[in-house]
Structure formats: C-alpha cells, structure tokens
Amino acid sequence: MIDSLKEYQNLNFEQGRSLWQDAWYRLNKNKLAMLGLYVIIFFVVVSILTPWLAPYGYETQNLALGASAPSAQHWLGTDIHGRDLMTRLMYGGRISLMVGFAATAVSLVIGILWGTIAGYIGGLTDTIMMRIVDILYALPFMIFIILLMVVFGRSLLLLFLAIGLIEWLTMARIVRTQVLTLRKQEFVSAAVVTGLSHWQIIRRHIIPNVLGPVIVYITLTIPSVMLLEAFLSFLGLGIQPPQSSWGVLISGGVETMEEYPWLLVFPGLALSLTLFALNFLGDGLRDALDPRATRD
C-alpha cells in the first residue's frame, strides 16, 4: 500500500480529475459525437473566416441576373437580387450561430439558476417562482418583443436577450423537476452533514447532476432559436437587410420554393446539418458527463 502511495504521488495530478477533463476524455471515444463536434467547429471556423473566404460581397447585387440556379460562378446559385447564395449563407451562418449560441447561453444561465433555486428551496418560494414562469408564458410575446424594440432600439444584444427571455422558461421547468428528485438523494444529505452551504451544494452536487437532460434540451433549443430569430427579424427586431441569417434565408426560401428551390434547399441543409451535429454532440456529452453511462 505504501509503495502504491509513493508511486501514486509521482503521478502528476493536481486537484484530481475534474468531471470536465473526464467528460472530454470519454467524449473523445464517442465517434458520432466527435463527428458532430467537428461539424460544429467547421461551421464556426468558416463563419469566422468568412470575410476572407467568401467569393463575393454579401450585399453585392446583380439585379439584371436576378435569381439564378447553381452554376460555375455561383456554386449555390443567386437570390432575387442576384446576390451569391453561398456568400450569404456564410455570412448568415455567422449571425445564426452567434444568435443560436449566445441566446441559448442566456436562457441556460437564467433557466438553470431559476429552476435550481425553485426546486432546491421548494415550498412557497418554489410556488411563487413557478407561477412567475406561468405568467411569462401567458403574456402576448409579440407585443412584448415590439415593446422591447421600441424601448431599447434595435441591437443584436437585445435580440439575444429577447430570445433568451423566451427560452429560459422551459429550461427552468426541466431543471426544477430534476432538482426536486435530486435534493432528496442521500448524497445531498451527506453534503449537508459535511457542512456545505446550500450554495456550495447547488454548485457542486446539484447542477452537475442536472446537466444531462439540460444538454439534450439545449441541442433542441439552438436550432429553434435560429428560426425564432427569423420571426423576430420579421417583427423588425432581428437583423436588418442586406445582412442575413439562416433563419431569414429559410423563411424567404419557403415563399419561393417552387420557383427557386435552391434558395430553400441550401439554407435548409445548413440548418439541419447543424441540428444533427448538435444532437449527436449533445447525446455524446450527456453520456460523457455521466460516469455511469455505458457508452452504447
């Protein structure tokens, strides 16, 4: 035993393996998830490099040309204004990914905190917090957005906030139900006995254990957020032309899907690709974050 102790201390490790290092290690073994990860990374890299990669300017028009099918000059064709679809897709990706991740992040933070606190404290606090969620659910969301816009003017930041403010509600509910079951677990009592403050317990023992379902929900949220952004743009809150986003491109493509199918197909593909990549990655992460999960 002593020897093993010595030999162990020679191994270099600091605070011990964190859940995350460990998850990363396990994730690496999950091919599908890694594939998903690579796809996402690819999209992110492309959107970052877009200004250098894009073959045309996203606003450069060729009205005379108008909407043209994929060709040698325009691999993915052009839109009504004769703008290169590939270019617009790339620039659109920047916006969509940014909105998707940022807005989801907002909803994540609020949702987890709210849900955890409500679930952990329980009782009257829980009731009140959840009723507040109900109220927000019921408010006429469109009017709400329009007001936001009028009061704060138009900005991407506001867009993130607006979407986050809508999405966190469901998040909070999911988290809460999880926490309700978790806080009855013996290891939480054990933590209490050890003398951890409630906040420490929430941080170290509760939240790591709710991540699983939350991550799965996130992978569903990000794509729907990208589409929601399109609707907000419609209300005038979202991004403004000549800028574009996948959501906007898609909703535009729907209207001309008979005449110019490529205007729908390619943005659609981009979104579904992201969606599936995220989904695989999400399932992978969920398993990776659960040490017990048998990976299959």
Next chain:
Amino acid sequence: MPNKIVFLSLTLTLFLSGCDLGPSNVESGTRDQVLHLGNGTEPKDLDPHSVTGVPEHNIISALFEGLVTVNPKTLAPEPGIAASWTIDNDGKRYTFAIRDNAKWSNGDPVTADDFVWSWKRMLSPAMASEYAYQLFTVKNAKQFNHGDIKDFNQVGVKALDAKTLQVDLENPTPYFLSLLAHYSTYAVHPPTILKFGAIDEAGTLWTRPGNFVGNGPFVLDDWRLNYIIRVSKNSLYWDSENVQLNEIVFYPIDQVQTEERMFKTGALHATSSIPVDKIAVYQQKDPEKISIDPYLGTYYYRININVKPLDNPNIRKALSMAINRDLLVSSITKGGQLAAYTFTPPNTQGYYAATSPITFDIEAARALLAEAGFPNGEGFPEIELTYNTSDGHRRIAVAIQQMWKDALNIDIRLSNQDWKVYLSRIQSMDYSIARAAWIGDYPDPNTFLDMFITDGGNNQTGWSSPEYDRLIALAASQTNQQQRYRTFQQAEAILMDESPIIPIYTYTRVLLKHPQLQGWHPNILDQHPYKHVYLQEPK
C-alpha cells in the same frame, strides 16, 4: 391504455377517410354562376359610411349601388339608382331623378329622403366617418361635419320629392359624379339602421346576415369571420334581370401564397394579388390566367425634410435621380409597373404631368450631391430608410439601398417595422426616408396632388409651398378641364422640383383570374360592377 390506442387510431382513420376531392369551386361555380373571389383581409365592417379599405369596397359594391355607377371599361359615370340627372347653375347644382323601380332588398322603395338621411348620417360628427371629406364638395358639408353647423338643412342636399334629389356644391366639381360612385356616398336603409341604433351610431348589428338591407344587385347571405362572406342575387334589385351571377363568395386571405395555391387548385376564380415571384411563372406557363392592368396608384418614398441633410432639395433630387427605376420594375417588382418620375400616374382621366426634372442620371445625381457638399458621398451621414415589414417593400428597399451605395457612395440603414409602429413613426415624423404608396380615390389628379398642400393630413413630409397651395386651390375652382389640368401641371412641377417625395413606380393591378371569368374589365380603379360579370367556359 390499449383500448385508448385503438380509439385514437380509429378516430384518426375516420377523419383521414374520404379524400376524394369533388368538383373544384371553379368548376361547380362556373356551372351554377357562383363566383369565388380572394379578397385580401377580413373587412372591418360592411357599413358604407364607416369603412375604408379595398376589401370592404369589393363587397359593398355588390350589396349597394350609388346614385351613379361607373362604366366597367371606361369608368365614365353611368346611371345607377338615379335614372338621370341634370347639371346647371354652372356646374354647382345637380338634380337626380331616382328610379321608380329602385327598391331596398326588403321591398321598400328607395327615395330621395333616404339619400338625404344617409348623407346626414355619413356627415354627422359622431359617426366619425373617415371618408366624410368625399362630400366636402357639397355646400356646408364640411362645416356640418366639423360641427360648425348644427342644422343639416343648411347642407346643400334636399329631397324635392320622393324621387328627386337636389345637390348644391361649393364649387363646380368636374369629378363630382365619380365621387357619387364611391361607396361613402351610398344610401343606407334608414329604418334598418334605426332598428339597431341611432342614426349616427357606428358598429351596430345591422350589417349582419338576416338584419342586412341593401339596394345593390346582391344581398348578404353569410358572414363568417376570417373565413367567408357569401352574397346572393337580390331579385328586388331594379336591374336584376341583367345580373347573371347567382352568388359571390368572398374569401379573406391574409397570405398571398395561400391565395395563389387556392387559385391553382381551383378554389378561386380570381385572386386579389399574386406573389411577385409567381408572376414570371404564370406569364410563361399560362399567361391567360394572369392579368396585369394599369392602376391608379403610385409607389413612392417620403422624405422628412426636417432631417439634415435632407432639408436640401438638391440632395433629395440626387437621391431620386440615382434610382434606376426601369431596372427595379423589370427585375424586382416584375409586375409590368411603370417607372414613375412624377407623382400622378400618367393618363389620369387624360391628365399627364409636365416632363419631370427627375430622370435616371447618375452623373447629374453625383453633381447635385457634390454641390450640396458631399463630393462622392464623403461625410454623408448614415440615414435610415423605414418600411413596414413585407417581402415586396424589403426587396425594393434592398435594391435601392445598393443603388445609392453604388451611384452616390452613401450608406443607408434599412429598418423594417411592424405596420402599426411604422404608421406611428410616419405620423410623428420620426423617420428620415420612408416607403409610402397612394391609391387614388377617384380618377382625377386632385386625389393625388391635394395631398401635399401645407399641413395636408397625408403630407407628412414637412414640406410646404404657398405657391403650390395656391395652385391646388385655384384648380378646385376652375371648370375648364384644360385650364385645370395645366394648373395641376404647374403644381406638380413644383412638387417634383422640390422633391419632398421620390416617386418610384406607377402601380399595376396584377392578379390571377381563370378564363371562365367574363365581363371583368380592366380599369385604373380596379372596379368591376358585378352585374356585368358572369362565368362561362371559354370557347
């Protein structure tokens, strides 16, 4: 649980069954003379004195008829409820002889008093009729409507006897008869109105199926909110033997795509509009189904002249002249619209504007901009172009934004707004440049040009010119059409030279209609008196 599943699947199969589509509306409709029309949005109401929009007009013109109606081809006034009329007192007195056989749909005769009563209703302040100004040409009508005169007898309309109506005008108004073809001047059935409320009470239940009484070729059968409005032939209509349609069904359809799909699958004989991108398709595949007609309307951009540097007319002109309107209509709007360099559409009842100072001339535009202190657009502030959310407006704005960028090297920020937000911003003059459109109420330049008199309700550019005001006022008093039109030309010249607005194109009416739809003649007001319309398989 299991039986639950069974139950579910059963109900499902039940309502999935019966997928055999019977004869389409177009087929059955053509057989039974039932016209199915796409009609834009749900009408606010069917009271001729309280509504405004086009969809309302389409329905009301089936339910009522004015003293005068229009020729479906030329829009020239024709006898309606009034069999004939005389004009004397150098164009200031009209005397109408109402048909003996003009009846309300409940059998009551239509009398001159009905019109007096109806105009009183329409003009009475409490009614808050938005179209009241349509009768302001009538003596003292304006004063009465504004409450300066309480006694309606002082207003220039009276019934000489049951069937004779006499109208006195402030000025000789050449287009007065055209006004009488407008639904705001129609008569309503007093007893019916009074049965459901006071004379000047709007929004009562009298316009509901069953309650409704009208004097038009059709009567109201069925009205289902946001779904359909059905009217059927009115046998008591004075000219009913010439009415060939048995029914008209109006569909309020919010989405143009939906409307087009319904048309394509034979649910509609005609649509109220068409998705821009479908135009080319129809023109190629089945041109007989698409009709593109000139329309008395102008698509233009308003400029808020209180915003620097737009207070400088040269800059406004520069902006206007940098727009390649021909390219715009050919590759964006695609509906055969005409590039517009003046505000009044060409050939408005024979009126043509004088040659406009505005042309498509990038060089001149650059020069003007430089002159104004922004050579090659340098230092030009980023100004905002506001439009209400709509694919069409967006496309045009995007194109123009780029044209200005290319031609003048100035940056425009686009800002689309929800319809109501857009309106409130226009009205509070909280904009720099804003998309706008104007559809003429009656075929006369006045309906366009009197907009821009100082503080005109629809001016909303902050622009004002005493000379312009004077000319418009002058025109109103002129009886000679030539003189009058010349006055208008001078006025419009001023308008275009100052360019508080950027006319972009003259509307066309683009819609889909099946060849079965006969007697539906194109005209610039897009009015189609239904008694001339009939359905027949094309030869």
Next chain:
Amino acid sequence: MSLLTVNHLSIDFTTRDGTVSAVSDVSFTVDKGETLGIVGESGSGKSVSCYSLLGLIPMPPGHIKNGTAIFDGIDLLQANEKTMRQIRGKRISMIFQDPMTSLNPYMRVGQQIIEPLLQHSNMSKTAAKEKAIALLEEVGISDAANRFQQYPHEFSGGMRQRVVIAMALITEPELLIADEPTTALDVTIQAQILELIHELQQRRNIAVIFISHDLDVIKRMADRTIVMEKGHIVEQGNTQAIFDAPTQAYTQKLIASIPNSAKPEAYRFTGDQDSHFLTLNNISIAYGNKKNLFKAVDNVSLTVKQGEILGLVGESGCGKTSLSHSIVRLVDIQQGEICLQQDALEKLSIAELKGKALKATRKDIQMIFQDPYASLNPRMTVFNTLAEPLRLHGLASNAEDIKNKVLTLMQDVGLEARWANKYPHEFSGGQRQRIAIARALAVEPKLIIADEPVSALDVTIQAQILSLLLKLCQERQLTMIFISHDLAVVRYIADRTAVMNQGKIVEINDTESLYQNPSDPYTKSLLAARV
C-alpha cells in the same frame, strides 16, 4: 429421476472492458419436493444461473456459452420462446428479492395475481379471481376479497411478498425459484415469510431453489446446499453437512464471518462510565400536518458516553433514522434538546445552532449513510469526494497537503491510492462504504452516526467493515451511534444497545445483558425471530 438437471452451465457477459464469465461450468440437480439452497455473495453468479433457466437474462450482453438444463425432458437453454412461455410462470415460477419493485405499481394486485392463470389456462376471470382470493387467504392475507382490488403501494413489505408468493404459486408450478425472498424484510417479517414458504412447499410438495446470501436463512430452509463463488460451485451437498463440516476454505470463511459472538474484548468500552458526551432529552419528531400527524420519534431521551459505541436497534419505521438525522440536523425536532459536550463545562445545544456555529459543529458530528450507492455523488471522483470536506473546513494548507491527507485517509479505510480518480460506480458496495467512512473521518469528527452501514453488504464484506469500524473507533477515540435492524451485528459491535419501537425506546442496556435476558416483550420477540 430428478426434476431439473443442469449440466456444465456457463454464461458470459460482454461489457465495455471485455467479456466476463458470470457462470462457468455449473452443474446441479433438483428433485421433486426438495429445497436446494444456493448461497454466495453478490457477483457469485447464483442469480444469473437461475435466471438463465427461464431465459430472463438480457442477451446481449449476456450469452450462454454452453451447458444444458433438462426440465422434464425439455432443455430450457435451447427451447424456443414459445415453449419457454409455456413453462415460465406455469411450471416454473419465481419469487424476486424486492417485493416493491417486482410488483407493477400501476396495476391492482388482483390483476397481477390472476395474470399467469389467464395466460396459461382458459379459466374464466371470475373463477381465477376466486382461486386467487382463496390463495391470498392461504398466504395469510386477511380480507383478501378487498385487498384483491388494491394497489401494491397499499401493502406493507411483508404483505407484498406474500402477494408475490401467491402470484408465483397460483399456477401450481412444479419448481419454485426464490431469489433472496426475505432480504428486504425486517427480521420478524422474514421469519414469517420463511415459515410460509416452508409450509406451502410441504403442503404442495413442490421443488424450491432458494437463493440467498444469508447463510442462516439457507441453513434453515435448504435440504441440500450449493456454495458459489465468482461463478463457480465451490462446494455442494447436504446442508447439515456443509454447515457442520465445511470442506472448502471459502465456505469456512463465509461461515466464520457470520457475526454471532459478543463484542471482542479488545474493543470494549473502557472510558468514563458516567460521561454525558451526547444527551438527548425528550426528543419528539413528527411529520405531516395538523390533521394527520405522524410521530416518528416520541419523547425519547438517552445519553451517549464519550468513546462508546451505542447500538440502536429497531425495525423499519421505528424512528431510529429520524432520531439519528435529528442529531446531524437533517430533520428538526419539535421538542426536546440535544446537547453535545464540548469540554468539562461547556455544552452546546445542537438543535439551536445556526450559520458558522452549525458549520463548526458539523465538523464534530459525521454520518455514514445506509446505502453506499445513493450516498456518494455519482459525478465526483473519490479524490474530490474526500477532498471536499478537507477544503471546506480548511483542514489542509495546500494542494499537496490535501493530496497527502486524502491518500492517507484512503489507506486508513483500506482503499488503494491508485483508485483516487475512480468514480463511485466503479467500486463494489463494500469499497463504496469504505469511501463513505473515509468521507466521514476526513473532518476528524468526535461523533459518528452510522445508519445501517453494513446492511447492504455481503457477509464477508460486512465482517471486514465491522472490524474496520471497531479499529477506527479505537484508534481515534471516536464515539459512535450504530444503527441497525440486524441484532447479530449490533451485538458484535455495540457496547450498549437501545431498542426502539414505534418512536419510543423500549429498552436500553449493556448489549450482552440485553441479549442474555431481555426485559421488554418487543425485544424478546425480536430475539425470538432471529433465524
């Protein structure tokens, strides 16, 4: 000719880290009307081998390498699904360990009982119901006609197990496989159930395969016994013979590790007899609202001496857990006071502590929970689990220090240092309990409350943990309250023992004297119920 003959049965399981052989080359026979006991510790393959007979092991990951199991001419391992369905529940039926989970909570017990009948015979529902009710009466469920309509959760543990038995017997099977049928039950109930099974078997002359980790139970029930370890049969033969003269080392070890002795002299309490280290005065704890108030602990008083191990014995629901939780402030007491002696003079009343003071005291009082599976955060490595309290109470100056302390702790409780980065699920039950103990010790507490620390463990492991606890207590002069339903265990470890029943302490005395001559009738019944 025996009813069931199993030959060279071998079963593998494919897991993430390769194939493990769960059962290898197991052969045995069961004759009509006899009881075959299979004893072994968790992972010995005793259950797997029997489940395989009914094709109840999930395949994959499991698969049967070879072997035959001839039941009345049919090879159960080869037979197709259809034939198996004819046998399952009709000719061979099973009783499972946990009666709560093995009954469908969404279904009335009646339906569940008659299900096999309807499945295997064309008996009418009403007839089946009559038969079921009669059977329920027979297994000792009064008012069966009404109980028939109830849901499992409306039954107590023992009653549930009776239902399960009825369900197994209703088709009058020839062979009954009972997998740890009494492990989840209280002693007194256990006795009754075992008695019941015995009777029924006699009456109906059915063969029984009785699987258990509890040697006493096997000893009492089985005619012949098989001892299994790691998938192999270690020893088999006449039960009496095996228990009297075990030939194999493993069997001997098993038998040896049954706690049946008094507390070892070496560890007996030698401290100050009249110290009042922890005093509970008239503690009452109640749950629920005004309307239906449930008194879990009813006016209990007792004192714990510095350095002693106090046993707290009682059956489930007697309030022993509530009581212990109140001491660590997991539940609040409605009345009474809990005093912990700081030094000669100062006492502090735990129930009133708040904030910092409370946190400080938590350091002095630690708890070891019953279920080593639930009491460890599945997402924390051993290292982090142990480091957390150290950091929290500032017991280590720096990372290096923490590391050493953690490793020493692990050493003390007999965990290998190289496991520091493993997660709880990677350990066996015993090892987990060691982790839990290490966590409790980490903050160098004065008092440890151990709530059923060994009841979830195998005998041999149990023995190890018990001696570990004794050792640690002595080394560190710990005071401990040891809670258990198992009297043998308490007898082995406790200096004094308190017996709790329905929220009251019915008797408290030196452990031995309490065992030799119990005064309270309840204590007597408990002792009597021992197998």
Next chain:
Amino acid sequence: MLRFFVGRLLQSIPVIFIVITATFFLVRAAPGGPFDAEKTLSPEVIERLNERYNLDAPMYEQYFDYLGHLAQGDFGPSFRYTNRTVTEMIYAGLPITFELAIYAIMIALVIGIFAGMLAAIKPNSAQDYIPMSLAMTGICMPSFLLGPLLVLVFGIWLQWLPVSGWGYSPGDKILPAITLGSTYAAYIARLTRGGMLEILSQDYIRTAKAKGLPMATIIIRHALRGGLSPVVAFLGPAIAGLLAGSFVVETIFQIPGLGRFYVQAAFNRDYTMILGTTILLSCLIVLLNMLSDLLAVWLNPRLALSNEKN
C-alpha cells in the same frame, strides 16, 4: 386530492390577474393605436373614435373600467371589427382552433407513441435510430416550412387533399392537423422512448416475463402505462402550446381559428381582442396543466396517495 387542485386553482387566480394587468398596459404602451391607417384620419375623427372607445379617459380609469366589465364576463367590443364583440369572436374562433389542436395532438400521440415504442423495444438499432432521427427533424421543422411543403406535395402535385379551408371540402382538416402535430409527435416520440426504456428496465417487467407473458402483452399491459407518464406530463403544456402556436398553420391553411385572430389582433393593436385572447389562453394553460396532472395521478396510483398525505 381535491384540496390539491383547489389549492392550484387559488394559486392561478393571482397569476391570471397579473397577466391581465400586465397585458392591459403592455398593449397600450406599444406604439401605434388601433385606428392608425395608411390614410391618416383627420384629428376630428380620431377624437370621436377615442371617445367612442373610451380611450380619451385616463389610463387607470380605462383599466378599472375594463376590469369592471370583465367581472361581468364582458370582454368589450373589438376595436378593429367595429360590429363585433370580443366574446363573439372568441366564440367563433376557439372551437375551431380547439378541434385543430385535438386532431393534431391525436396524430402526435399515435405517431409519437408508436415511434417511441419501436425505438425503446430495440434501442440502438436501426429501429431506434431511424424514427429518432425523423423525430429530430420533426422537432426542428418549423410549421411555416412543413405546411407549404405538405401542401405542395399532397395538394398541388398529387392533388389528394385540399390546400385550404376547414370543414368545407372533405379531408381539408388533414394537412393542417399533421402540420401542427408533427413537432409534438417528435417530442412525444422522444419522451415515450425515454419513459419506456426506463420502465422496461424495471424489475416488475422481469416478473411479468417470468409469468410467461408474451412481449406484446408485457409492453401494452405492464410497460405502457408507466412509460407514458412523461408524455402525459407533457400533454397539458403541449395542448396549450398548440392553441397558442396554431396561428401559423391557420394562416397557411386559411382556417378561421383563434390563433389567427390573436396574432391579427396583435398586429392591429385591437386592444380588447388581445386582452380577451390572452386571458383566455392563460386560463387554458392553467387548466390544461391541472388536467394533465390529474391524468398523471390517474395513471400512477402512488401519486394519488402522496397527494392525500400532504
């Protein structure tokens, strides 16, 4: 049991009250009034209209006035459709939207549960991946895309089904219902899979096997009821969501449902109509959540007991 739901009802009263108040002021705060139109009205007309609808009164007065009418169950007149009351419009729209929602949820249930069960019975096989991938796409396929696609295929290319309407031509309810239901079908499929997988690993399933029951019986009689509890919990919010989110489908298919009224009202600043529909929807949400809880209790006998306890 009963006390539990009475409690919930009491809780919902303040919720709805706050919703009313917030909405009342929100809509009035939003720019653009109900009467703004392309052609600007003369100030006289505006004045008259404001008088007619009591919009010239001070805000708090309007508020209490509205509450007063509300107390008598009067939602007031519509500001846009001058001869209609909000009550009347809701009465016209709600049944249709509700019918649509019911069909949609039925489709969602049938497809979702079936797919979910397939996946759960053979996890990590083609039988699992295919339906689940479909579910994924279903979840993220927005109805404004799915609707037109379905119409294009079944309405225009194959000419099997009408492209619009509600109860006018046979089968015109199918496409809308599918469009609306698909997303929820996808969610339900995932929930069912999860629930079933958990239940199938339970001991009592093993017991059922040991009784010699065939797999089908085990699934249907033993697993389904427990496996569906997550679905049931989802049902209440789902239907509420359907009602609120039906407007896209109603617009695409030209259905005179409440969802369309609701959004039009928001666009038209039809104050009373927005309020009316919002109130109605919030009540429905509360109600449906309670119903789904009830259903959950009915499905799970243990809950019933625990509720009586506390």
